[in-house]
Structures are given as C-alpha cells and as structure tokens.
Amino acid sequence: MSTKRISKEFAEVSQTPIEGFLVTLPPNNSVHTWHVTLQPPASTTFYPGRFGIVLTLPTDYPFKPPVVKFVTRVYHPNITNDSLGNVCLAILKAENWKPSTKIASVLEALRNLLVEPQPDDPLEERIADEYRNDREAWEAKAKAAVTKYALEDPVFPAS
Amino acid sequence: MDGSSADRHLDANAGREVVYCHACAREWYRDERGLLCPRCGSDITEIVSPDNDPRDLNDDDDSEPESPPLRHRFPPRDRDHDHDHNHDHDSDPDEADIEEHLGGPNGFHFRRSVRGRPGMQHHDPNVDPVIERFLGMIQDFQPPRRPNAYEQRPEEGRFGGPHIHRATFTNGSGSASVTIFSGTGTGLFGPGPPGQERHGDPFQTFFSNVLRDVSPPVGGREAGGPTPGFARGLQEILNLFNPAHAIAGDAVYSQEALDQIITNLMEAHPQSNAAPPASNEALANLDRKPVDASMLEGESKTECTICIDDMKVGDPAAFLPCKHWFHEECVTLWLKEHNTCPVCRASIEKPEDRSGPNRHASPPPISTQSSDSDDLYGSGLNRTEPLPIPGAGPSRPPNQSQSRLNEAMRGLSSQQEQQDRESMRRIWGISGGGSGDRAEREQERDQRERERDRIWGAPSAYDTWRAQRRNSRNSLSPTSPRLSSFADYRVRPRQPSPPQSSRRERENSNASTSANPSQPTSSGPLSWLRERFSGGGSRDEANREER
Numbered sequence: 001m002s003t004k005r006i007s008k009e010f011a012e013v014s015q016t017p018i019e020g021f022l023v024t025l026p027p028n029n030s031v032h033t034w035h036v037t038l039q040p041p042a043s044t045t046f047y048p049g050r051f052g053i054v055l056t057l058p059t060d061y062p063f064k065p066p067v068v069k070f071v072t073r074v075y076h077p078n079i080t081n082d083s084l085g086n087v088c089l090a091i092l093k094a095e096n097w098k099p100s101t102k103i104a105s106v107l108e109a110l111r112n113l114l115v116e117p118q119p120d121d122p123l124e125e126r127i128a129d130e131y132r133n134d135r136e137a138w139e140a141k142a143k144a145a146v147t148k149y150a151l152e153d154p155v156f157p158a159s
Numbered sequence: 160m161d162g163s164s165a166d167r168h169l170d171a172n173a174g175r176e177v178v179y180c181h182a183c184a185r186e187w188y189r190d191e192r193g194l195l196c197p198r199c200g201s202d203i204t205e206i207v208s209p210d211n212d213p214r215d216l217n218d219d220d221d222s223e224p225e226s227p228p229l230r231h232r233f234p235p236r237d238r239d240h241d242h243d244h245n246h247d248h249d250s251d252p253d254e255a256d257i258e259e260h261l262g263g264p265n266g267f268h269f270r271r272s273v274r275g276r277p278g279m280q281h282h283d284p285n286v287d288p289v290i291e292r293f294l295g296m297i298q299d300f301q302p303p304r305r306p307n308a309y310e311q312r313p314e315e316g317r318f319g320g321p322h323i324h325r326a327t328f329t330n331g332s333g334s335a336s337v338t339i340f341s342g343t344g345t346g347l348f349g350p351g352p353p354g355q356e357r358h359g360d361p362f363q364t365f366f367s368n369v370l371r372d373v374s375p376p377v378g379g380r381e382a383g384g385p386t387p388g389f390a391r392g393l394q395e396i397l398n399l400f401n402p403a404h405a406i407a408g409d410a411v412y413s414q415e416a417l418d419q420i421i422t423n424l425m426e427a428h429p430q431s432n433a434a435p436p437a438s439n440e441a442l443a444n445l446d447r448k449p450v451d452a453s454m455l456e457g458e459s460k461t462e463c464t465i466c467i468d469d470m471k472v473g474d475p476a477a478f479l480p481c482k483h484w485f486h487e488e489c490v491t492l493w494l495k496e497h498n499t500c501p502v503c504r505a506s507i508e509k510p511e512d513r514s515g516p517n518r519h520a521s522p523p524p525i526s527t528q529s530s531d532s533d534d535l536y537g538s539g540l541n542r543t544e545p546l547p548i549p550g551a552g553p554s555r556p557p558n559q560s561q562s563r564l565n566e567a568m569r570g571l572s573s574q575q576e577q578q579d580r581e582s583m584r585r586i587w588g589i590s591g592g593g594s595g596d597r598a599e600r601e602q603e604r605d606q607r608e609r610e611r612d613r614i615w616g617a618p619s620a621y622d623t624w625r626a627q628r629r630n631s632r633n634s635l636s637p638t639s640p641r642l643s644s645f646a647d648y649r650v651r652p653r654q655p656s657p658p659q660s661s662r663r664e665r666e667n668s669n670a671s672t673s674a675n676p677s678q679p680t681s682s683g684p685l686s687w688l689r690e691r692f693s694g695g696g697s698r699d700e701a702n703r704e705e706r
Contacts, residue, residue, distance in 0.1 A: 001489070005466050062465060063493055097491055098465035100502040100597040 002061045006031045008105050021107050026156065033126070035156045036107065040114045044131045045139050049146035051152025053110065055103065062099035065092040066106060072154050075138075075145035077117045077128035088123045089113060168214055171207040179213050180204045186214065434506070437498035441508050446478035447487055454484075465489035465501055481505040 010031060013023050021035040034055040040046040052071035058064040070085030079085040090096055091109055122128030130138045169186045176189040182201035195202055205213050255672045410415045450470050454460055462469050463486040470476065470486070477487040483502045484490075493501050498508055 001466055001492075004468075008467050063496055097433075098499070098504055099489075102467070 002057065002059055003031060005062060006057050006103075010034070012061075012102075013104055013107075018104055018107050018111075019114055020048075020111055023107075025159075032059065032061075034103070038107070038111060038114070039156055040111060044115050045142045046076075046123050046150070047116050048147055049150030050152075050154060051150055052156055054156060055106070056105075062101070065097035065101075066096065066103060068092060068106065068110065073145055073149040075127060075142040076114065076122055077119045077122040078113055080123050081127065086120060086123060087113070090121070091104075169207075171212060172209055177207040178204050179207050182215065184214075276393070332417045344663055399589050434497040434499045434504075437494040437507055440500060442491065442494055445487075445490075445507070448476060448478075450476045465493060477506050481507075 010025070012025070013021075017023070020039050020041065022039075024035045025032050026035055027109060036053040036055055038051045038053055040051070042048070049072070051074060054069050056067040056069075058067070063084075068087045068089060070087060072085070073081065074085070075081060078088045085125055085151055087110070088108055089106070091101055117128075117131055118155070119128035119131045127138065129140065130141075142150065169177045169188065177186055178189045178192070178194060178196075179186050180196035180199065180201055181203045183196060183199040185198045186207070187197060189206060194204055194206075196204055205211075207214065246339070294658065411420060450472050452472055454476070455470065459650060465485050475487040476484050477490050478484040479490070479500050480613055481500045481503050483500050484499065485493075490501065499506055570698050
C-alpha cells in the first residue's frame, strides 16, 4: 500500500510540480527516498540558495510521517545547524501526523518554514534568539550560509 | 625493601612522605618542600606510598616522567594518605580499584575511584579533561581563600562545615564515582610554606574552558566533532549552571525554563504524544457498508485519503463518527495505531461508550486545534472536559504521556487539596467553624457534608459528591488552564507568529494555575497549620475512607 501511494504522489508531484521544488528519486529508484531541491521564494533571506532535502518515507507510510532532513546547511531556527539537518515541522510530529497529509503539503510546509521561521519552537535556540532579537545579524549570517553552502547544486548522500 | 632505590630514590618507607613530581620526575620530602615541585613549580605531584610508587625504581633514568608505576614491588600496607596528584592514567589491570585525588587551591578536593570490569579499560581517557574542568568550575564557585592550617580530615572543616558531594556515573562499561570535598583551606594539603599559594589560578583557565563549552558553539555544532557521550552528558549538566537557563538542579525559575523542560520531556518520547490505538470495541462499532453510487454522487471526494485511490462502487467502506469515510481496510490500519480520524483527528471513541462522568476522551487536547470538521467541536468539548481523578474510572488508553503528565499534575494538586482539606477539617471542625472567609466556609461545608455522610452512612455519596465537585472546580481553575496552555503550546508551531498573544495566554494560565492551590492557603496561620498537619493527612484520609 505504501509503495502504491508513494508512487502516486510522486507522479502527481512530477506532473504538477510544486513551485520552488524539484523532486527526483535516487539512482536506485527506491520510491521511499526522495531527493528534493528547494529554491525558496525570491522574497526570502534564503534566496537564491538551493537546498537539498532528503525525504524518507517509512514502509508504513502514510501511517507514519515522512522523515525530512536538510542535506544543505541552513542557518535557521528550526533546522539543526549541523550535518544532520533535522527539521522541526509540526505536521510531521507523531501526534500531529495524519495519513491524509500528502507529501506535497509537507513540502509546502517546508517552504513556509523557510519563508517564516518559527523562533518560538526552535531546534537551534541560539539562532532563534538571534532571529528574535537581532534580525539583521541573523539575516547576515543566513545569507553568508547561503553563499557558503547553498549556491551549488545540492549533493545528496548515496543511499 | 628495595635497597638500591635508596641510592637514587628517596625511601618512601622511612617515615617521611616523599613527593614525586610527574612533570620533571623530581622527588623530595614533603615536610621540607611541601607539595609543589620546587624545581619546575608543577602541582602535578604525588605523595609516594609503598603500594603506589610512580617512580621507576628499576631504571636509573629518573627523568622519565611517564614511567609505569611499580606498585607490586612492595607488599601492600597501610597508607595513611595517598594523595595522588596523578593526571595520567595508571590503569593497572590487576588493581580493581583506583583512586585519584586532585587538589585545588581553594580547599576543594577531588577524589575519584574507578572500578572497571575485568578486561575493561579502567576509564575513558576522554573523561579526565572533563572532570578536571568540572573540578575547576566548582573551585571557581568558592571565594578564594588562603591556605589554611593542616586538616587531617576534610570532614572537620572549620569554615562553615564541609560539603561532600559524591556522584557516580555509569556507562555500561563500569562506573566512576566522583567525590568532591569542599571545606577548609587547603585541607589535605597540609601547611604550605609561606607564599606557596598557587600562583595565579590555574583553574581559572579550566573555568573559562567550561564556560566556553557551556555556551552554544559559535561556529555551529560541526566544530568539535562528536563529543564523547560522557562528556556531553556532563556538559548538559553544566548547562544547568548557565544562568540564562534559569534552571538549577531540579528547580526552575522561569516559565520559559519550565516550558523547555516539558518540551524536552515530550520530545524525548516522540511517539508517546500521539493518540493511542483505537479500542477493539470502537473498531467493531464502526459503520461499514459498501460504497454505493449515492455516496459518490454529490461528494466532492471520491478518493480514499489514506491510499489516495479512488473509491469505487462496491468497495467496502467504513464510516467514522465524524462522518469521514474511507476504505475499510485503510482506515482500520490507521485506527489500529491511532484512534483519531485520519482527516480531522476527531476521536472515534464515542462519548456514550464512556462509562462514567470521570471517563475522559482519550485523544490529547491537541485535536481541538484542527478545525476542518464541523463535528469536531462536539468531540472537542469532550476532550477538554476535566480529566478523571487519578485512580478512578475504568481503564484508560495507555501510552499518552500528555494525559499522564496532566494526570500526574492533577494527582499532585488534588492530593494536596485533599490534605489541605483534611487538616482544615480537623482544625475548623473542632473549633466550630469559619469566620467569614470563603475558604473557611467551604471547609465547614465540607465538614458538615462529611458529618451527614457519616450519619447517613453514605460514604459513596460523599465520594461522588466530592468527585463531581472536584471536577467542576477543575474545569474552572486548576489544571484545565494548564491543559489549554498545553494545547496552546503545541499549536504554536502551526500558527504563523503568535508570540505576543500566546505568551500572554501562557501568563494568564500561569497566573490561574498558581492562584489555584493557594485557595485555602491564603492566610498565614492557616498555611502554617496546614503545613503542620499535612504530613499525616493522607493516612488519616485513608483511615477514614475505610469506614
């Protein structure tokens, strides 16, 4: 069931791409891992970065939420600023997840998170403080991180 | 003894303590030169004892500082004081127990025993620097103090008594126990020669190291690479000392800090916040029928939102109480994990299934946040209705840390409340009643109620009355604000940017929660009495309930 639904969703996303997203499957063609490239809207601090996201869909998807990790470094209150790139996204939490949520919604939520960080629910407390209290410094650092990490095409880990 | 060693080495058994410098391998008598190395000034020195001699007595080259200890050269004997300022790792596999003493300038002493399992390394070398820093930090907490007179035993501190802290860390491969003495001046060190106080403060550097580690990494977390587990644990402990966190031990001083702790707890068990599996009963009670044409016509939705396949006429479908319907097979798979609607998250456990007023709906209050179902409000109400009295009511769906947390809190507060009442009852029941204070009148009414129950032999009536009363009260003040603040808290990530309002709300709920238990507590003498009596309250309560 999960494979079927995932394939359908992948077909949908491929046919009608979500604005700002490029979705591919890894070389081994497993539908349970999606390689997603996100280009945030031009209005955001993170433009013109391109951010690699690995979306892992559990075998019991859609009964369990997808796991989302940034492979590109992001200077963001809700994304761990390390090589793990964990994301805090409310709809992916076990208590919030519902199987009617589609991956497209997850991707849109990710884009919204880049457009509007949620410093009140941070993964990176320090960046959240900075975002709240010294927005200019945060923007400068976020831009610097974009320049440093996000201008090249994202490199996805072989899986 | 080893006579040859007397030529080049001082005899440690001659009744005088010999000190050995690990930095330059010099030896001297302690009563002549004290503990600091007279040659290089290092304080990495060790008092030589027969069964722990760091010197290499075989080798004539005594400038080798890292020479292996030769403690089996001597028969074990009593050592009065084994001050082992030993910073290297003398892991002798034959010795099950290694103790290390580290001394600091301000009267702090640090003693570490490491016990390894057979075949295990005695301790992880990574641990040492951390412990040193920890020690340094502790030392920094104490105001600098001149070295004091010799103290044989640190427990007999002269300045306000000693403090002994012992902590044991276990990591599966053995355990290390850390004991820190703080007390008088130099304690174990004995009287140093004048002017021997350690120059500068070497531990200042340790402390700044600690501070550097405690503050968030500057260049992101990648900088240090993976921290060893133990070190990280210690770092987390040290984090608590950071005033910015307003946490000290198990006390918190700000709402933020409390929130953080709760968040941490919740995130530590990501699954446990989710709704529990549906009961078999609820599953069996679902409306089921094959999809027919009338269901599809007029419906905007013709696909099952779970498998996103089209619903075709004849497919077996299941209807949830919220009127959402799905492929029976699909929704069953989901309901076996969570008892909520896959679309609107309304609970499928029907209100009428609940056997009593105390039974509460199982899904966490979070569900009230989704508003895409008209039926939701009905179920939502059920969900925010007061939680049950702990221990009362039939079996509750397991695996909900949310409600467990609430319950625990409620348990605490109601227990407190009960105790309050018991003591009040005793006091005011005897003295004949209140004097106008609302709380007192309430207590008196309690008392009368109880008397009546006793007379009419209806303790169960009393119980229900009390239960109801508590419920009604709860729905007003104590924990339901807490509940809503939970919901509020967890909704937050979904809201665009509500910091002002949500914060205010939290403050409000805060105020009301803190206002709640103080109701009978308000006046000074009462609270004093309550404190006096609350200790025995619960037992009395138990006795009385037996009747």
